[in-house]
Amino acid sequence: MDRIPVLRMGSLLLITIQVDMHDKLAMQLQDDVTQRISEWGSTGVLIDISSLEIVDSFIGRMLANIAAMSRVLGADTVVVGMQPAVAITLVELGMSLPGVRTALSVEAGMELLFEAAAPTQSGLADERPQV
Amino acid sequence: MKELAEIVSKNEEQIRAEWIRDMGKSVQRADLMSQVELEEQCRALLSAVAAALKSSGSANLSAAGWNPVRDLLQEISTSRARQGFSPADVAMFVLSLKQALFSVIRRDLSGSQDRLFEVVWTATELLDRLALITTEAFMAAREELISRQQQELLELSTPVVKLWDGILALPVIGTLDSARTQVVMESLLQTVVATNSKFAIIDITGVPTVDTLVAQHLLKTITAARLMGAECIISGIRPQIAQTIVHLGINLEDVVTKAKLSDAFALALQRSGRKVVREASAPVNPISSLFAKREE
Numbered sequence: 042m043d044r045i046p047v048l049r050m051g052s053l054l055l056i057t058i059q060v061d062m063h064d065k066l067a068m069q070l071q072d073d074v075t076q077r078i079s080e081w082g083s084t085g086v087l088i089d090i091s092s093l094e095i096v097d098s099f100i101g102r103m104l105a106n107i108a109a110m111s112r113v114l115g116a117d118t119v120v121v122g123m124q125p126a127v128a129i130t131l132v133e134l135g136m137s138l139p140g141v142r143t144a145l146s147v148e149a150g151m152e153l154l155f156e157a158a159a160p161t162q163s164g165l166a167d168e169r170p171q172v
Numbered sequence: 173m174k175e176l177a178e179i180v181s182k183n184e185e186q187i188r189a190e191w192i193r194d195m196g197k198s199v200q201r202a203d204l205m206s207q208v209e210l211e212e213q214c215r216a217l218l219s220a221v222a223a224a225l226k227s228s229g230s231a232n233l234s235a236a237g238w239n240p241v242r243d244l245l246q247e248i249s250t251s252r253a254r255q256g257f258s259p260a261d262v263a264m265f266v267l268s269l270k271q272a273l274f275s276v277i278r279r280d281l282s283g284s285q286d287r288l289f290e291v292v293w294t295a296t297e298l299l300d301r302l303a304l305i306t307t308e309a310f311m312a313a314r315e316e317l318i319s320r321q322q323q324e325l326l327e328l329s330t331p332v333v334k335l336w337d338g339i340l341a342l343p344v345i346g347t348l349d350s351a352r353t354q355v356v357m358e359s360l361l362q363t364v365v366a367t368n369s370k371f372a373i374i375d376i377t378g379v380p381t382v383d384t385l386v387a388q389h390l391l392k393t394i395t396a397a398r399l400m401g402a403e404c405i406i407s408g409i410r411p412q413i414a415q416t417i418v419h420l421g422i423n424l425e426d427v428v429t430k431a432k433l434s435d436a437f438a439l440a441l442q443r444s445g446r447k448v449v450r451e452a453s454a455p456v457n458p459i460s461s462l463f464a465k466r467e468e
Contacts, residue, residue, distance in 0.1 A: 121401060125361030128396040137395040144401035145368055 044069045047077050053154055054078065054116070057089040062096075067103040074107055078114045085154035086111045089147055091122030101136040108141040117157045118142065121150035175287065176277075176294050177225035180218075183276045188218050190272035195265070204255045213248055218269075220244050221302075230298045233305070245302065246309040253313035262310045266303040270296065330356045332363040339371045339440045340364065341433065343408075345378030353389035357396055364402045371440040372397055375433045377408030387422040394427055403443070405429070407436035 045066060048055040054077055056070070074086060088104070108118035121144045131138065144150035180187065192214055220241045228237025245266070252262050273295050281288040330352070335341050342360050346352070360372060374390065376382065382390075394404040407430045409417075417424060430436040441448060 120399075123400045125358060125365060125396070125400065128361060128399040129357060131399055132392045132396045138399060143399055145364070145370060146401075149370070149401065 044073065047073050049077070049081055049083070052083055052158065053085040053087060053151070054081075054083045055087050055089070057092070059092045062093065062100045062103075064099055067100060071103065071107055071110065075110050075114060078111060078116050083116050084158045086116050086118045087147065087150045087154060088118065088120050089122050089150075090120060090127070091124070093127060094124060096127045096130055098134050098136060101131050101134060101138065105136070105138050105141060108138070112140070117154055119144050119150040119153050121145065121147050175281075175291050176230060176298075177222070179277055179280050179291070180225055180273070181222045183280070184218055184222055187269075187272045187276055188214055190275065191218070191269050194271050195268045204252075204257060217241070217244055217248070230294055233298075233301050241302070242305060245306045249306045249310040250313040253310050253317060257310075259307060259310055263303045263307050266299060266306050270299055273299070326352060326355055330359055332359050334363075334367055334369070335373070335437055336441065336446075338367075338369045338444055339373070339437065340367065340369045341373045341375060341437075343375045343378060343433075347381070348379060348386045348389050350389070353393065357393045360393060361396060361400060364397060364400060370402055370444060371405065372402050373405045373407055373433065373436045373440060375408040375436075376406060376413070377410070377433070379408075379413075382413045382416055382422075384420055384422060387417065387420075387424070391424075391427070403428075405436040405439060407431070407433045 043066075045056060045058055045060075047070075054074065056074070060066070077083065078086070086107070088107070090104075093100075104120060108120075111118045119142045120138070123143065142153060144153055192211055195210070195214075224238045224241050228235040232238075233242070248265070249262050252265075274292060277291050277295060278288065281291060330342070330344070333341050333343070340360070340363055342356065344356060348356070360374075363369070364372060374393065376390070379386065390406065394406075397404045405428045406424070409429055409431055428436075428439065430439060438448075
């Protein structure tokens, strides 16, 4: 597999990582996500890493980067389903991913994103005039 | 030392009888093991010693011929460690063989003082070394017992309990060191995944002191739980511990802390959109509630 699929679900992007990440794949994913957000105007990105069992500092930074980039593009990121071993490894590596929101399951993550999207969309119209 | 071997194998029966009799006087523990079992052990050990003496002599106890004896002693002392014998009891088991052995040697070699002394010396050296082997094996068995109990204590002391749907509690009891934190963290995170819980309350009422290291361990656990999408609340902070935390300059600002487990539980319920209410007028008995319904 040379790239991880980025699926569109309404205003959200759904990414499920089901293979072991290597650096090239991670870089490709960053490109794809930013591309898709700007293309489809997505307001939320959901990354499911429940099948990810091995993680290193690069992958950790990649997750933080995707979250930061999405925020710049106006989308929230939620990482869901992190395995205990992965969480412990990231903490031991000193990466607490401060800017990333997390949830236990895809369902809970979706809820978070919808909650976050609802007030912003209503507030957008008067804050930011249509260009 | 051919002579010792000869004497032992010739008088095996008699030595054993005397040995068991001597032991009855000094170290027998009828409360811990039966007479039959003890006699069986004596017989096995003595015949193993006789065979080893014949085949390899008494000069080198690490020779292959002594392997059965060493294995036997190991087995005996391991089983005694489990049964609760004291180290002295176990050493005396071997050392009490001396008297029986010496009296046989003395009878057989009463003619020659020199030979008698020589054989007695060989025998005493041999038995001392056997006793040392026994004690060592006993200690090893005890140590193994202790480390296994420590491990069990470690696992027992970190239960993760479910308070409500989606709310877990982890009462930590005892000092949090690195090894325990690892166990605590793992069992908490596993349970978070298994029960799909959004909230975890870490109760540190049972933690005697909180220093920077303990705080660091707690923060690690909380961060790991957050990464998985669960929220942690620390509860059970005693007044002294609150003071210590502030004096040490530990930053717990990103963590929700409460004084009591009940406060933390109330907060978790509230955050998960639940509310505990007292029933306004609980019916005293079912019949009166029926009447109440009819009146409506």
